[in-house]
Amino acid sequence: MKFWDSSALLPLIIEEFQTAVCVKLFSEDRDICIWWGSEAEIVSALARREREGLLSEQEFIESLKVVTALQSGWYQVAPHQSVKETAKRVLRIHPLRAVDAFQLAAVLTFAEGQPSELDFVCLDERLPSAVLREGLRVNP
Helix, strand or coil: CEEECHHHHHHHHCCCCCHHHHHHHHHHCCCEEEECCHHHHHHHHHHHHHHCCCCCHHHHHHHHHHHHHHHCCEEEECCCHHHHHHHHHHHHHCCCCHHHHHHHHHHHHHHCCCHHHCEEECCCCCHHHHHHHCCCEEEC
């Protein structure tokens, strides 16, 4: 199982520069773990593209169907107190936005003290360096 950031899930839903890479990773391991806020991040990104004219209304609706299909098979890290405390800790250590800190805290919680055994699939620019410093592997 891999932990997926919403930045890497989006290319599974709509055609983007990294779609081929993300589809390959997904085809190798269809077990996805996400942070509980990822679905809202994905819908936000899709809605922004629709507002900008990069997706039609019909493409937006079809994209939401793909999200629902993916959602039926993913594991979600819930917003536990331990995730919030870990997010506050990583914010003091790494130059992250709060939403990225929650992503990192969720994956660290999911890793259960063994981060080196878990891949974090991420296309974000800031998050990978913090993920690596916390002992996780970043993919791609």
